[in-house]
Amino acid sequence: MSHVPHELHEEFPDKADALHALKLSNAHFAKLADEYHALNREIHRIETEVEPASDDALEELKKKRLHLKDEIAALLAAA
Known part of the structure; x- marks a missing residue:
C-alpha cells in the first residue's frame, strides 16, 4: 500500500x-477544508509510522476523513 496523502487538490483535480474560491468566500467550507487537511496529515503520519496508533483508531480517522470529503464534494457540486 502506498502512503500518499490525499490532499484535496489531488482528490478533486478538476475543481x-x-x-480556492470556496475557501476564500465560504467560512464553513474553509473550516471543513482545514479539518480535512489536519485529519489527512494525522492519517499520513500514522500510515508512515511516524505516529503510533491502533488499526481501529486509524480506521476511525479514515471514516472521519471520508465524511469530510463527502461534505466538501457536496459543497463543490453545489457551487
Missing part, C-alpha cells in the same frame, strides 16, 4: 479553482 482547483472552485476549491
Whole structure:
C-alpha cells in the first residue's frame, strides 16, 4: 500500500479553482477544508509510522476523513 496523502487538490483535480474560491468566500467550507487537511496529515503520519496508533483508531480517522470529503464534494457540486 502506498502512503500518499490525499490532499484535496489531488482528490478533486478538476475543481482547483472552485476549491480556492470556496475557501476564500465560504467560512464553513474553509473550516471543513482545514479539518480535512489536519485529519489527512494525522492519517499520513500514522500510515508512515511516524505516529503510533491502533488499526481501529486509524480506521476511525479514515471514516472521519471520508465524511469530510463527502461534505466538501457536496459543497463543490453545489457551487
